[in-house]
Amino acid sequence: MAKKDCPIENTLKLINGKWKSVIIYQISKYAPCRFSELQKLIPDCSKRMLALQLKDLEEASIIQKRVYSTVPPKTEYSLTEVGKSLVPVIKSINQWGKKYTKK
Amino acid sequence: MAKKDCPIENTLKLINGKWKSVIIYQISKYAPCRFSELQKLIPDCSKRMLALQLKDLEEASIIQKRVYSTVPPKTEYSLTEVGKSLVPVIKSINQWGKKYTKK
DNA sequence: TTTATTTACTTACTAATAGTAACTTAAAAA
DNA sequence: TTTTTAAGTTACTATTAGTAAGTAAATAAA
Numbered sequence: 001m002a003k004k005d006c007p008i009e010n011t012l013k014l015i016n017g018k019w020k021s022v023i024i025y026q027i028s029k030y031a032p033c034r035f036s037e038l039q040k041l042i043p044d045c046s047k048r049m050l051a052l053q054l055k056d057l058e059e060a061s062i063i064q065k066r067v068y069s070t071v072p073p074k075t076e077y078s079l080t081e082v083g084k085s086l087v088p089v090i091k092s093i094n095q096w097g098k099k100y101t102k103k
Numbered sequence: 104m105a106k107k108d109c110p111i112e113n114t115l116k117l118i119n120g121k122w123k124s125v126i127i128y129q130i131s132k133y134a135p136c137r138f139s140e141l142q143k144l145i146p147d148c149s150k151r152m153l154a155l156q157l158k159d160l161e162e163a164s165i166i167q168k169r170v171y172s173t174v175p176p177k178t179e180y181s182l183t184e185v186g187k188s189l190v191p192v193i194k195s196i197n198q199w200g201k202k203y204t205k206k
Numbered sequence: 207t208t209t210a211t212t213t214a215c216t217t218a219c220t221a222a223t224a225g226t227a228a229c230t231t232a233a234a235a236a
Numbered sequence: 237t238t239t240t241t242a243a244g245t246t247a248c249t250a251t252t253a254g255t256a257a258g259t260a261a262a263t264a265a266a
Contacts (some may be wrong), residue, residue, distance in 0.1 A: 006145075008124055008125050009125060010200045011196045011203075011204060015196075016115070016119055016121060018112075035244075036241095039243095042109075044112070046224085047243085048225070048226080048227095048244090049225070050244095051245080073231090073243050085202075086199065089195050089199045092192050093110075093111055093114045093118075094110050096188070096189060096192045097111055097112075100188065121253085137214090138213070138214055138215080139214080149254055151216080151254070154216080155253090174212090174263080175212045175213035175260090175261080175263090176260090
């Protein structure tokens with residue numbers, strides 16, 4: 001497999017990191033989703049990490065963000081079409097995890 | 104989702120890191136597979152990283168290792184049943200990558 | 207007989223990534 | 237006047253990943 005041509009590596013770059021797929025999964029379930037909602041849904045992920053990963057996902061066109069210029073501010077995240085196409089992949093990860101991983 | 108109960112997080116812990124799923128995929132295709140073969144199959148992954156990830160995968164019972172006490176040494180890696188059950192998940196990642204990621 | 211080769215690592219070190227805690231902003235409520 | 241609130245950012249530390257060189261012990265080549 002030539003450099004940078006591995007679809008698995010390329011995909012993992014998008015959904016790793018290491019919260020991205022959990023974020024995508026939660027947005028797919030609860031979109032439109034506010035920043036603070038995601039914090040509650042994924043308590044293990046710090047504020048800073050959540051912000052960074054959301055930015056990465058937005059740049060990769062997997063999610064889109066809507067900002068309301070109110071005070072205090074309000075943002076809403078939802079999946080793009082590309083993001084939606086990832087959901088079955090993440091669901092298969094979720095299914096496997098349910099079956100094979102114990103706490 | 105309570106701490107450490109997220110199946111996606113638990114699964115990613117096993118298949119991330121960031122070469123593990125590529126390693127599993129290659130072993131699934133070419134098992135039994137030697138260390139040096141894996142190096143050729145995954146040139147982006149350094150020797151050290153390959154060794155560390157293989158050790159992790161072995162500890163997680165996803166792969167098994169057979170060592171021949173020859174000189175120079177020879178090792179062979181193959182998937183366990185748990186490892187084999189992961190292959191469809193990794194294939195779905197691979198499929199998605201083929202469709203949605205360009206170099 | 208000394209030197210080179212080979213495989214599957216390990217060790218020491220540096221670079222990149224993740225995590226923690228405190229700070230910011232500006233309006234509205236107490 | 238002080239507090240609260242949402243959605244971050246900043247500065248700093250800890251954990252992971254990556255690079256390069258070293259190790260072992262038996263052949264093979266010079």
